[in-house]
Amino acid sequence: MVSIGIDLGGTNIAVGAVSEEGALLSQVCVPTRSQRPYQDVVREMAACVRETLQKAQLPETALRSIGIGVPGAVDPVQGTVIGCSNIPWHGVPLRSEMQRYFSVPVFLENDATVAALAETVCGAAKGAGSCVMLTLGTGVGSGIILNGRPWNGAFRQGGEIGHMVLYPNGVPCACGRNGCVERYCSATALALRGKQACWAHPDSLILEKAGGDIEGITARMVMDAAKEGDAPALRAVSAFADALALTIDNIINFLDPEIIVLGGGVSRAGAFLLDAVLPRIPTTDRLDPRTLPSIVLAQLGSEAGVIGAAMLQ
């Protein structure tokens, strides 16, 4: 038996067949074209499910369940999409629409939660009873796993660590608050720090990596320049690491999960990121510093969305 995982994104839909052990057997990817009626999107999703099964040479009778990771708030009990940030869906009955094509159980979850579930079941947090995953990308997504199960809050609007306020009266955020975690800990925020550094220091290696185009600077260029010892880049990474360490410290004092997983674009900086962040997390007030949660890099990369969705139940 296999489960299908669907990673519904603002740009693409990835559909994969996943074994009970969490192995990705086959995958199909199509553009979301989210301005279409949702019924058309779901019809194409269903076609992709059939294609994915064919690629894995599996009959439809081998299909156990379909899980869908959604970039927004979902109601897994009602099977509806409450609302998304990058797709114009509000109150979409996604489960019942998908069940017009397949009679197997269909599960929905928020995509950041789905990625955390995948890392907990077969990735960096394998075997952990509790896990918080931060996805450091365009924004900061977060997924919470407690007692092995996703936790999305009583009103399905928890796990929004990206919109916790880190610096009151800080940088304005699209959510209406000022100083959100997302404005300091995302790839976007690190890129912005790189741009600011280059206005003050046009001789920075960051700007060289961007081919002289300040607006083309990415988080990766800042990290790469810092790895090579460029002083403005190192200062940008240092300020970024301060904010991320503060966020992680707050997560520990609130929830004290067994493992904290860092994913998303920024996490590709690897050990360099951990080396910058870990020494900034206070340990002196811990009753026993050895009991600090492990802080690790995500292992599953972009496949986490498909694998985690397939694991929903």
Place this chain on the structure above:
Amino acid sequence: MVSIGIDLGGTNIAVGAVSEEGALLSQVCVPTRSQRPYQDVVREMAACVRETLQKAQLPETALRSIGIGVPGAVDPVQGTVIGCSNIPWHGVPLRSEMQRYFSVPVFLENDATVAALAETVCGAAKGAGSCVMLTLGTGVGSGIILNGRPWNGAFRQGGEIGHMVLYPNGVPCACGRNGCVERYCSATALALRGKQACWAHPDSLILEKAGGDIEGITARMVMDAAKEGDAPALRAVSAFADALALTIDNIINFLDPEIIVLGGGVSRAGAFLLDAVLPRIPTTDRLDPRTLPSIVLAQLGSEAGVIGAAMLQ
């Protein structure tokens, strides 16, 4: 059958017999005298358990379990007190010591968690599946209930919302951080704001309530003066409410519990406190503002410690 709940405090030990419905049948209170060997403290606790049963006219055979709320970090699995802030106990085998006197199951939990459990079972959050309780007293304690069960973290050091950083580079805290929630949202913090107000405005009603003694100003005096319209007191309460609303907003974005309960000394200001705090919590970015968690005042007061401890299992 009854359960005994023990509320172990830095100053006093309260022991109560609690019915299965959560009714307090009898209670005994003695000074902790925490400098004694812990064995002596536990011996007196055991005597209090017997006295409490006698006062309720119950035989020892009616005793189902003993629960102890501890002002610090506990390991409920090992039955030990890891460490306390106000009692010099480290690695104390509290459960096995108590079981020298009684053969019934003995349970331990952090006292703020125990209070949250009591409010969830038979107080302000009765029937809620998830609850975060903030105890606004000398410090800021917090207890987390998820799926009806206490959550203390993977390493028993979660639920320390009082030491989440609210204002980076803010007021120094004894924990080593700067700008902790506790330094802005405790009764101590509100009293300090009142004192500061009176240095600038010695004609404030706050100072009159303190009999002219600035150092004698309490949070209650600040609240009372604000209720009577005293401008410096209103400004102090306003700044306090800003910090508390920010903390509550962060709790919602992280965990989204069904109910948030405010307890401790500051909560005795009642509706005046809620009226100051609730309008400051952002709702505009909620997908549906009606799904904001309820924010309510604690109902059980000082009995929550004993009742919640008796409910441990």
